[in-house]
Amino acid sequence: AQTVTQSQPEMSVQEAETVTLSCTYDTSENNYYLFWYKQPPSRQMILVIRQEAYKQQNATENRFSVNFQKAAKSFSLKISDSQLGDTAMYFCAFLPWGGSEKLVFGKGTKLTVNP
Amino acid sequence: KAGVTQTPRYLIKTRGQQVTLSCSPISGHRSVSWYQQTPGQGLQFLFEYFSETQRNKGNFPGRFSGRQFSNSRSEMNVSTLELGDSALYLCASRDITGGKDTEAFFGQGTRLTVV
Numbered sequence: 001a002q003t004v005t006q007s008q009p010e011m012s013v014q015e016a017e018t019v020t021l022s023c024t025y026d027t028s029e030n031n032y033y034l035f036w037y038k039q040p041p042s043r044q045m046i047l048v049i050r051q052e053a054y055k056q057q058n059a060t061e062n063r064f065s066v067n068f069q070k071a072a073k074s075f076s077l078k079i080s081d082s083q084l085g086d087t088a089m090y091f092c093a094f095l096p097w098g099g100s101e102k103l104v105f106g107k108g109t110k111l112t113v114n115p
Numbered sequence: 116k117a118g119v120t121q122t123p124r125y126l127i128k129t130r131g132q133q134v135t136l137s138c139s140p141i142s143g144h145r146s147v148s149w150y151q152q153t154p155g156q157g158l159q160f161l162f163e164y165f166s167e168t169q170r171n172k173g174n175f176p177g178r179f180s181g182r183q184f185s186n187s188r189s190e191m192n193v194s195t196l197e198l199g200d201s202a203l204y205l206c207a208s209r210d211i212t213g214g215k216d217t218e219a220f221f222g223q224g225t226r227l228t229v230v
Contacts, residue, residue, distance in 0.1 A: 043203060043226075044222070101148040102148075102160050105158035
């Protein structure tokens with residue numbers, strides 16, 4: 001069974017600064033997807049960024065980028081130029097390759113961006 | 116396109132009762148998954164439906180059931196409610212036909228409180 005671990009329950013960062021959220025996972029699968037989801041107080045889960053395990057290049061999406069280390073089973077999220085609207089819970093998630101939806105989530109990191 | 120719609124948004128039920136939650140996926144999406152979110156356990160996968168068939172099921176008791184209709188709308192039912200069933204129930208839809216995007220789009224959830 002896959003597991004996802006987020007070791008930082010809470011983090012805070014000053015507006016305009018950079019913050020990195022950590023995620024490690026455990027799996028015996030070789031092909032899979034990894035995701036970072038954001039859940040603001042509105043409760044709606046929003047996809048921030050995704051990474052296919054077969055791709056060596058780290059995914060980037062505007063101010064968001066990941067550091068994917070497949071051998072180390074590590075998948076950290078870097079948020080640059082933090083904005084107040086980035087305040088939310090962030091969840092790391094794992095999805096095995098194959099189409100059947102069974103996202104495995106970490107416990108989440110509560111990120112607060114301070115003005 | 117309209118997003119994933121979950122109804123109702125809030126629900127209060129008494130222990131022992133049963134409840135039905137509804138999820139309308141994004142138009143064209145045939146995969147619908149359900150997740151339970153609690154402070155203690157985090158996000159846990161309940162089940163996934165595709166073309167009216169349950170494709171995957173999480174580790175939940177038989178009191179939790181679901182179904183999907185021909186228009187892809189899905190319902191989940193919890194019978195004999197327990198206090199521990201109090202949670203945010205999230206629904207997600209995906210377009211997985213033809214090897215398309217694996218992104219799961221989430222609804223805003225139904226907050227169930229069992230008293």
